[in-house]
Amino acid sequence: MMSARKYLSLLFAFMLAFALACGKGKEVVDEGEDDGALKTADTAATSTAAATPAAAPVAVADAATINGLVKFEGAAPNMPAIPMGADPYCASQHPTPAKDEEVVVGPGGELANVIVWVKNAPNGPAATTPAVLDQRGCQYHPHVQAVQVGQTLQIKNSDNTLHNVHAMPAVNSQFNEGQPVQGMVSEKKFDKVEGTPFRVKCDVHGWMKSWMIVLPHPYHSTSAMNGTFSIANLPPGNYTLVAWHEKYGQQEQQVTVGAKEQKQITFTFKG
Numbered sequence: 001m002m003s004a005r006k007y008l009s010l011l012f013a014f015m016l017a018f019a020l021a022c023g024k025g026k027e028v029v030d031e032g033e034d035d036g037a038l039k040t041a042d043t044a045a046t047s048t049a050a051a052t053p054a055a056a057p058v059a060v061a062d063a064a065t066i067n068g069l070v071k072f073e074g075a076a077p078n079m080p081a082i083p084m085g086a087d088p089y090c091a092s093q094h095p096t097p098a099k100d101e102e103v104v105v106g107p108g109g110e111l112a113n114v115i116v117w118v119k120n121a122p123n124g125p126a127a128t129t130p131a132v133l134d135q136r137g138c139q140y141h142p143h144v145q146a147v148q149v150g151q152t153l154q155i156k157n158s159d160n161t162l163h164n165v166h167a168m169p170a171v172n173s174q175f176n177e178g179q180p181v182q183g184m185v186s187e188k189k190f191d192k193v194e195g196t197p198f199r200v201k202c203d204v205h206g207w208m209k210s211w212m213i214v215l216p217h218p219y220h221s222t223s224a225m226n227g228t229f230s231i232a233n234l235p236p237g238n239y240t241l242v243a244w245h246e247k248y249g250q251q252e253q254q255v256t257v258g259a260k261e262q263k264q265i266t267f268t269f270k271g
């Protein structure tokens, strides 16, 4: 029974490969007969990605880069320690209690955890690497991020305790999923653009919060502890750059980048 099914699926795979090879004969890489089907499958995958209406050609040779800095002006608020006592495992992961991550200001007055993205960019190539949301030490890593429409989001539980990841988008479908075992990975995708950041929380640990947006392109970044961010491979053009922080809101700047330009941009948020 099983072997018949296996045979049928193999047969189907070969028929599919043959059909694709006929349809795209010119693209089949001629490197011997043994791996012909495999090469054809690769070519088919590439062709599918290139045919996606959202994809636009990017002149990589002319691509510009925006290198930015997010500054914080004023006295940095003192974030309270997170009381993790309700889950002894979580508490045990932080000999020095973890602080609330709502406002993270670096030693030189830089603001971390700001999502920066190009508002009116061409759709750009599809993401080839997954985005990751790790649950570690009963906190989300990263705290904020942008993902691309259709990009795989890997949600990991690196903790030896139960997490329940609860995404609360307004445009995309919500999901609410328990991850009871350390090492579990759930894969999710968002199929619609969602430019207003939404929360991801854990229903077990009330302090666990993360923010996300979903963009149609890869031109986004998140400010690091030293406030820097970088958006690469951007086709030359006139753009609106958006910077969003969960407490201090959203700012925009107009930016023009020429071919191969390395543009320096600074955002300043006031406390």
Ligand SMILES: [Cu+2]
Pocket: 138, 162, 163, 164, 202, 203, 204, 205, 208
């Ligand atoms: Cu949790």
